[in-house]
Amino acid sequence: MADVARNRETAYLAALDRLLARRPAPDALFVPIELAGVTVLEVLQARGIGVPDDLLLATTHDTGRGLTTHPPMTTLEWNFAELGRRAAEMLLDLIDGTRKAPCEEVVATTLVPRASTRA
Secondary structure, three states: OHHHHHHHHHHHHHHHHHHHHOOOOOOEEEEOOHHHHHHHHHHHHHOOOOOOOOOEEEEEOOOOHHHOOOOOOEEEEEOHHHHHHHHHHHHHHHHHOOOOOOOOOOOOEEEEOOHHHOO
């Protein structure tokens, strides 16, 4: 398990290096996994890149880790109950033939602005 975590962090860092090497450099990053967002924030700060002064940072899946970072991270909250309901409905519709694949649904999310994006 430690190897998986180490490989994941190595992949995050490699991707972050590629993003930061772009010209013009990005002024914001959206990291779609909160734990990865926390890692990115720590790496940015270790490299002297200020959040939000130099780079805005946001993530999803607010489990609370982003609240304890400095600065607290902006998150995009998914409505998991609604996602599950619609996914089950789509699956049943596909099974009984009332819907054809591929299909798409849009489920509303909630933006929770915090200090990592100058909220």
